[in-house]
Amino acid sequence: MASRAVRLKPESPGQSPWKPTEERARQREIKREAVILAAARAFRQRGYHNTSVDDLAALLNVTKPTIYHYLQNKEEILFECFRTGLDQIMSAFDEIRGSDQPALDRLSAVVRKYTQAITSEFGWCMVRAEDQDLSPVMSRRINALKSQIDKGIRGLIKDGIADGSISPCDPKITAFALAGAMNWIAHWHRTDAELTPDQIADRFLSTFVSGLRPR
Amino acid sequence: MASRAVRLKPESPGQSPWKPTEERARQREIKREAVILAAARAFRQRGYHNTSVDDLAALLNVTKPTIYHYLQNKEEILFECFRTGLDQIMSAFDEIRGSDQPALDRLSAVVRKYTQAITSEFGWCMVRAEDQDLSPVMSRRINALKSQIDKGIRGLIKDGIADGSISPCDPKITAFALAGAMNWIAHWHRTDAELTPDQIADRFLSTFVSGLRPR
DNA sequence: TAAGTTGTATACTGGATAGTATACAGGGGC
DNA sequence: GCCCCTGTATACTATCCAGTATACAACTTA
Missing domain, CATH: 1.10.357.10 (Tetracycline Repressor, domain 2)
Structure with missing residues (x-):
């Protein structure tokens, strides 16, 4: 029953040659979580089946393929x-x-x-x-x-x-x-x-x- | 908070000229309730949105228009x-x-x-x-x-x-x-x-x- | 500045399914 | 025997929507 939040640890900055990549990964994770949060709100309000992926995208001011870029389905x-x-x-x-x-x-x-x-x-x-x-x-x-x-x-x-x-x-x-x-x-x-x-x-x-x- | 079960009262039999009609109404009500019961079971098992009206009809060995004959939608x-x-x-x-x-x-x-x-x-x-x-x-x-x-x-x-x-x-x-x-x-x-x-x-x-x- | 990678959009396909138009079958009443 | 009402089926329409093919833009790295 451990907390399962496995997070990217921010490495000491300015050292890793991969820092930009890591920054990207972090940005990606932030956006992914934004989708999930928006979905949770929409599902609560309208229900899962009454919320289309297009609806979700509209709430986030993006389009459907963007959602699918962060989550498989x-x-x-x-x-x-x-x-x-x-x-x-x-x-x-x-x-x-x-x-x-x-x-x-x-x-x-x-x-x-x-x-x-x-x-x-x-x-x-x-x-x-x-x-x-x-x-x-x-x-x-x-x-x-x-x-x-x-x-x-x-x-x-x-x-x-x-x-x-x-x-x-x-x-x-x-x-x-x-x-x-x-x-x-x-x-x-x-x-x-x-x-x-x-x-x-x-x-x-x-x-x-x-x-x-x-x- | 009264019980709302408003039922057709079975009139004294063999007297009303409308008896056959009433019998029909009763049969209709029985079938209508059968649809609702089957729906309740199916919804519990698979959820409302995962149960199509065709599914319901199949469970009752009839076809979709029959369902719509008893319930509007x-x-x-x-x-x-x-x-x-x-x-x-x-x-x-x-x-x-x-x-x-x-x-x-x-x-x-x-x-x-x-x-x-x-x-x-x-x-x-x-x-x-x-x-x-x-x-x-x-x-x-x-x-x-x-x-x-x-x-x-x-x-x-x-x-x-x-x-x-x-x-x-x-x-x-x-x-x-x-x-x-x-x-x-x-x-x-x-x-x-x-x-x-x-x-x-x-x-x-x-x-x-x-x-x-x-x- | 060229090449590769990531992120976003436009425009589409395919499938599921709610609901309907229409035909027809059977029984009760005249 | 004919008509009408009720119940059922076949076959269809229309719509919604998940998921994708493809193009392109922007940023990263060299």
Whole structure:
């Protein structure tokens, strides 16, 4: 569940004979990511199938072949949207790695990060885009990422039961409930909403941790 | 939030001069619903955009014009799938109307019914189909139904806070969390799953009612 | 300044598919 | 037996759109 952002490391400047080439590669990557971001926004707004590659190109003030210069096909665009969003969620687990807090506290930290990710531009893609629009190979890769996230949440719940910070429950179903509540944010959250992601996360945590029944 | 199933009432037989006509209307309705059910299944399996009307026709051993004889266009098919699913959820509220139980108990009953609805054939349509595939007029009608459901849940939470069966919380966000957890079932539930809808509902309720923190 | 590489555009192809024009078959009522 | 209504099919149109062939422009390097 490591953050997968593998980036070109900027070498010490003015030394490599390949510097210009590297600069090009960086520019290329910037543009590629711009396409992916524009796609994520458009898909969220209009849906994957209601957004043509021509639409995407128009949003970026270029033409279709330019898009295809950076990404092989429409499926790859969707895949990258998926992946970028899921990577954001995965990174929620990075910062609690090695922590010795009670598992419930670690879970709370993950919930806050997760909520931030889901309210990002890529939230829609993680949650609403459909596997069926990807080829079996790509779909399997996405499902592997989703499965890792699920395992991470379940693991924290199991740890919590073990260390006594979480009361005994079915980890699988509890993880589904928690993930479902968070993923659903992508359906109703608007960036102009009154609540910040952190406020949403705190209220969710209050509900899930304390429960509905008065103590 | 009344159940909207308006049905032809079978008149006392053998009397009306229009009986054959009525029989025809009934047959027509049966076939129309068969189309909608087949569509719901196909959409869940392959997605709306990956299912052509020809595909649908083939599933029913007829041809495309037959489909169009019962439904105006593909959008109407999707709309009816939406509506059928949402009606099922709406009916979850019917049986607690007039109940004098504490609101938390009424909410629990709704959660059980809701879970049954979401695991039905139409679960996918309620949750995963996209408004953007409907015209603005139809989309507004669907959103009105969704909004009624949301109001129903929030109302029960507010009632619970008032009658003391639910501890004070933000009703809006709590309703979103609960609905999100349930709606998400449509993403992971398979009919061959090990847990029945009622078992899922009970575990959800245990999580939401008692909370994660040990008492 | 010449040669190669990268980025962008114009203009096209091919395939999928929503929706329709039209014909026809069968049953109920006269 | 004739007519009309309902249901179904064949065969078509029109449109959208993913992806490509090709040309050209601009920059890199020498």
